[in-house]
Amino acid sequence: MMKVTVIGAGAVGSTAADVIARREVADEVVLLDIKEGYAEGKAMDLMQTSSLEGFDTTITGSTNDYEKTAKSDVIVVTSGIPRKPGMTREELIGINAGIVRTVVTNALAVSPKAVIVIVSNPMDTMTYLTYQIAKEMGINKKRVIGMGGALDSSRFRYRLGEAMGVSQNDISGMVIGGHGDTTMIPLTRLATWNGIPVSRFINADSLEEVKQKTMVGGATLTGLLGTSAWYAPGAAICQVVEAILRDEKKIIPSCVYLNGEYGQKDICIGVPVVIGKGGWQKIINVRLSNEEKAAFEASAAAVRKMNEALS
Incomplete structure (x- = not known):
């Protein structure tokens, strides 16, 4: 049974879940988001395409409950905010680093054997941050990949x-x-x-x-x-x-x-x-x-x- 968690149920995260499900890459996909009910709604919408698209992958959603992501084989992190007008790159990094640090630490705590795929921007820097977190947790560097x-x-x-x-x-x-x-x-x-x-x-x-x-x-x-x-x-x-x-x-x-x-x-x-x-x-x-x-x-x-x- 292969399990994938996608953290961040926005457009990128939910599209990834959709493609993974339709290609039946995993048996289960868990969408996680901080916004109340958002991931659950996306998961339900995607599951209602199952009989239309002909896939058997189970998609579930959760509002910030990392226990539901436990024992994931792969964790995909799309969390973070885009750069806004007037915001410096350093400010963006500071905000997204806090978000990524939290979600990566929480996710790896319940899925220590998972491979973690970073999508959050700035991607190279967020991958380096994740590498540092993984190193502190005793996780092999080869389990940290930035998707760019x-x-x-x-x-x-x-x-x-x-x-x-x-x-x-x-x-x-x-x-x-x-x-x-x-x-x-x-x-x-x-x-x-x-x-x-x-x-x-x-x-x-x-x-x-x-x-x-x-x-x-x-x-x-x-x-x-x-x-x-x-x-x-x-x-x-x-x-x-x-x-x-x-x-x-x-x-x-x-x-x-x-x-x-x-x-x-x-x-x-x-x-x-x-x-x-x-x-x-x-x-x-x-x-x-x-x-x-x-x-x-x-x-x-x-x-x-x-x-x-x-x-």
């Missing part, structure tokens, strides 16, 4: 497919570095169309445009929607959760703790990792070009600067 690279890479493939006029399902491409408009690094040099470098089909200017559009992918959607996206983030969460529960050993760019890999220590940042049973199993060392190395170092420096707000 899966989403950013899907946006990269979308933009490549759009530029080339082909199915994005035939495109391979990944994004590493920090999960931010100025810190992510779409690896255009390594992107392929069914194994053939995409650079054979689109020119350097088009590739640069794809890169820039990918980097502002979240901001573009926020500008159009007036709020953050939820369909692709929810599906990206499911991809990571499915890889864990089914021990798929998929390479998914994810925010994990580095201890010398890629020339970085004591930081959580996006790199390609093998994900399967127990969380991330192995960091894949991609030979970066000098330009890519410089971009990664700059990205890591920006993430470290943000992490300073935790102290």
